Amino acid sequence: xxxxxxxxxxxxxxxxxxxxxxxxxxxxxxxxxxxxxxxxxxxxxxxxxxxxxxxxxxxxxxxxxxxxxxxxxxxxxxxxxxxxxxxxxxxxxxxxxxxxxxxxxxxxxxxxxxxxxxxxxxxxxxxxxxxxxxxxxxxxxxxxxxxxxxxxxxxxxxxxxxxxxxxxxxxxxxxxxxxxxxxxxxxxxxxxxxxxxxxxxxxxxxxxxxxxxxxxxxxxxxxxxxxxxxxxxxxxxxxxxxxxxxxxxxxxxxxxxxxxxxxxxxxxxxxxxxxxxxxxxxxxxxxxxxxxxxxxxxxxxxxxxxxxxxxxx
Ligand code: XIL
Numbered sequence: 221x222x223x224x225x226x227x228x229x230x231x232x233x234x235x236x237x238x239x240x241x242x243x244x245x246x247x248x249x250x251x252x253x254x255x256x257x258x259x260x261x262x263x264x265x266x267x268x269x270x271x272x273x274x275x276x277x278x279x280x281x282x283x284x285x286x287x288x289x290x291x292x293x294x295x296x297x298x299x300x301x302x303x304x305x306x307x308x309x310x311x312x313x314x315x316x317x318x319x320x321x322x323x324x325x326x327x328x329x330x331x332x333x334x335x336x337x338x339x340x341x342x343x344x345x346x347x348x349x350x351x352x353x354x355x356x357x358x359x360x361x362x363x364x365x366x367x368x369x370x371x372x373x374x375x376x377x378x379x380x381x382x383x384x385x386x387x388x389x390x391x392x393x394x395x396x397x398x399x400x401x402x403x404x405x406x407x408x409x410x411x412x413x414x415x416x417x418x419x420x421x422x423x424x425x426x427x428x429x430x431x432x433x434x435x436x437x438x439x440x441x442x443x444x445x446x447x448x449x450x451x452x453x454x455x456x457x458x459x460x461x462x463x464x465x466x467x468x469x470x471x472x473x474x475x476x477x478x479x480x481x482x483x484x485x486x487x488x489x490x491x492x493x494x495x496x497x498x499x500x501x502x503x504x505x506x507x508x509x510x511x512x513x514x515x516x517x518x519x520x521x522x523x524x525x526x527x528x529x530x531x532x533x
Pocket of ligand 1: 263264348424454502
């Protein structure tokens with residue numbers, strides 16, 4: 221059968237998956253990753269706690285291993301993520317830093333990490349998850365120090381560190397039209413108007429079987445109209461366990477709907493799933509009782525969702 225990456229290429233988009241260093245040590249997994257996907261996002265290995273475990277001490281071994289796997293498989297890399305409120309090292313969250321110190325810490329982190337991967341990543345999720353569900357700005361150490369201005373600061377620092385990388389703001393529950401995606405839209409519009417280096421918007425896509433929002437295509441279109449790329453960055457569509465044939469069939473249609481929404485808009489450049497096999501997924505750990513969110517089952521057999529994505533391409 222034709223791999224997804226070949227079909228996606230014919231449609232002018234990329235098909236990616238998240239993967240971690242540990243997962244890539246599973247040879248059977250690595251083979252499917254290389255066969256089906258032409259882009260890779262490190263699931264955890266470029267996050268702040270992984271890359272700067274002590275202040276000013278940088279660690280790139282894990283991230284480098286993912287980049288090397290991608291290179292060997294002819295895959296591009298989506299860097300993930302430079303500025304987030306989660307998976308931060310203790311020295312940073314417990315440091316009680318002044319705004320001036322935090323400004324220097326953030327700039328230094330971006331310069332070092334994006335600088336290290338300069339020329340090796342296709343895109344960076346520069347800022348991850350800036351908003352609350354109601355569209356207000358999430359209360360984090362970054363917003364407490366700088367308000368919304370940290371977003372522009374981070375984007376400018378990332379551009380300086382790696383002028384060739386596409387720079388994204390990424391969030392979840394912003395796939396359809398709602399208060400949160402409105403807030404992301406307004407932020408993106410303001411950044412573009414101010415000449416801040418923003419190239420794209422990432423719609424994570426952590427969705428629930430049978431509850432995929434409407435309006436995904438319209439939402440993608442409004443970001444595209446700002447002159448931005450759009451990427452589906454972390455797609456998974458979870459179900460309450462146990463798995464049934466009916467849920468798998470609904471999941472397949474849900475995946476199809478998301479892929480079709482992306483394909484309908486030329487500025488939608490890629491679809492990345494957050495892992496590809498139910499063997500490794502963050503869902504059961506983070507949403508107890510739910511799972512089976514990906515395209516392949518635990519035995520790496522393609523699910524109906526895989527066939528639906530295959531057909532959609
Ligand atoms: C998840 C990882 O997959 C897990 O291994 C980790 O324990 C928590 O983070 N949104 C994001 C991703 O932007 O970085 C998250 O990844 C999933 C939600």
